Amino acid sequence: MALDKATVAHIASLARIRLAEAELEPLANELSRILDWVEQLNEAETSGVPPMASAAAARLPMRDDAVTDGGRREAILGNAPRAERGFFTVPKVVE
């Protein structure tokens, strides 16, 4: 599977990672090589085989729907690069 520069640029925008124009070509080559290598999976016969998402028990445990944590706003905001008046702050989204 050969990826071209446009595809890499598209993936990078989906992944929210800014890439410089000069990075696209080498990355396209690297990613293509890795994808070529995983192509060998197509040799494996998997028709009728269910996908496995986890080695853990398939059913999630349940618990009472009760508040067990919280009230720690200051501790949580303490790690924010920017916080004001009890909120995380980001560049303006709505004009």
Place this chain on the structure above:
Amino acid sequence: MSDPALLALNLAEARDGLARKLFSARELTAAYNDAVAEAKPLNAYITPTPEHALAMADAADERLALGQALPLDGIPIAIKDLFCTKDILTTAGSHILDGFHPPYESTVTEKLWQAGAVMLGKTNLDEFAMGSSNTTSWYGPVENPWRKPGDNRPLVPGGSSGGSAAAIAARAALAATGTDTGGSIRQPASFCGIVGLKPTYGRCSRRGVVAYASSLDHPGPMGRTVRDVAIMLGAMAGHDPRDSTSAPVPVPDYEKALDGGIRGLRVGIPREYRVDGMPDEIEALWQQGVEWLRESGAEPVEISLPMTKYALPAYYIIALAEASSNLARYDGVRFGLRVDGDSLEEMYELTRAAGFGAEVRRRVLIGTYVLSAGYYDAYYLKAQRVRTLIARDFARAFERVDCILTPTSPSTAFAIGEKSGDPIEMYLNDVFTVPANLAGVPAISVPAGLSGDGLPLGLQIIGRAFDEETVLRAAEVVERAAQFRHLPGFVAGGRS
């Protein structure tokens, strides 16, 4: 006791020495704080915490004096910097977590402190645990304390738990935590001549461990001996309601499990693990391991794990898909690095471009691609189906055998920079370790010998889910037979 004599004790010996009051937890911890400082050129620690360690040691000494010792009281250990430690810098080896001081403690470290252990510091790792050489850390590569005799090039410690492995091998920690997503405990253990155990998926809680690939991430212990690792696992394991994949099963006494012997144990030897290009000496050591187990009364059985060759590509699709999803949280809003932009979108993109290193970016991009519209079935679902077949391989094998013996890695430690040019060549390091992550079964690496050029080689024992006891018992037999007493070129306190 002198510092070098204290540092030469293993965990079980140190525990017994503390109980017999031959030395205090403060003395032991002070010796280790000095060792951490002496080992600084290895770059094994990102954040040493010597003051914190002494305070914990003093608390342990009070309990020891009252005869109320906890299982790990006064034992100085290192914590891979992927475990959140309350109010102590936690980096995951990444620039993007700059300045992150978690407001809570991971379950596994909390259990270790409740057992009386002393934290020496946070150890270096590949960025977000993505690597097999500990060369992708924002905080620089870790050096293996081992060198090839007559060759002065610094070697990698393996990865991603390379800082933990190097610290233990250099006597700059008695034991350590690691995490293993594709071999990240076992491969560095093999490269550094120590013991590393990846427990069963669900045995040790993942809560508070920075996520790489959630269905494959396994926290586990690393130490100098199989017994030390058994003691550590006893403190780390157990059900945690705050990790929905944590298994609600009782934790046995792993140290006691070592007493059982292995007479009559059936040990599988998978023919698919004879890979092209594996050095003869690794093949020879593997055969030696078979003989050691046979001499102790085990019965070797040739088995087949036919899907082995597909484990690595399936692993990379699943791990990278999960990673791209898990790492979406690093957006410059709630913690860590932010690079300002004119819009929210631009802030995200600039933050993630600056915050992630080359290998992490590569993996997030591939993960994003294999999950994207039109490719999900061909890559991700296909890999998950192959994962089912790999798990079935193990299930079938464990109908006939009690555990499986293989080499841990197809190579010894290589020089820093030697393999960085080719991602796939680097990925091949994990060919023997990845299958156990996909199946979720326990596996250990135990040092078994030296290569021709004087570097440690490990053997791997894989067991049934939740049967760490058999894995540990068989590993101890290998350990005893191998008599691995070699020391690396550098150990804190000196080699004598």
